[in-house]
Amino acid sequence: MSGEVFDVAVDIRPTSSSFANWFGVNLSAANHRQFWVPPGFAHGFVVISEYADFEYKCTDYYDPSDEGSIIWNDADLNIQWPADMDFVLSEKDKVARRFCEYRF
Numbered sequence: 001m002s003g004e005v006f007d008v009a010v011d012i013r014p015t016s017s018s019f020a021n022w023f024g025v026n027l028s029a030a031n032h033r034q035f036w037v038p039p040g041f042a043h044g045f046v047v048i049s050e051y052a053d054f055e056y057k058c059t060d061y062y063d064p065s066d067e068g069s070i071i072w073n074d075a076d077l078n079i080q081w082p083a084d085m086d087f088v089l090s091e092k093d094k095v096a097r098r099f100c101e102y103r104f
Contacts, residue, residue: 005026
C-alpha cells in the first residue's frame with residue numbers, strides 16, 4: 001500500500017442487530033493495518049493523502065449485477081468522514097442512492 005485512505009464498512013444485513021451501523025479505520029503505508037469487510041457489508045473509502053494505491057481481496061468473483069452505491073454523506077448512516085476535504089466523486093458515486101432506498 002502507498003498513501004492513506006479512510007476505509008468504511010456498513011452492515012447491510014437486515015436481520016443483524018448492528019444493521020446500518022458503520023465502522024471506519026485509517027489504512028496507510030505507515031500503520032500497516034488491514035481491514036476485513038465480511039459478506040453482508042457495504043464497503044467504501046476516501047483517499048486522504050494526495051494519492052493512494054491499495055488492494056483488496058473478495059470472497060468470490062466480481063459480479064457487476066451485485067453492485068450498488070450508497071450516497072457518501074447519507075444522513076441516516078451519518079458516517080464521520082474526515083473533515084475539511086474536497087471530495088472528488090466517481091460518476092457512479094454521483095448518482096448513488098440514499099441508504100433507505102435500498103432493499104437488502
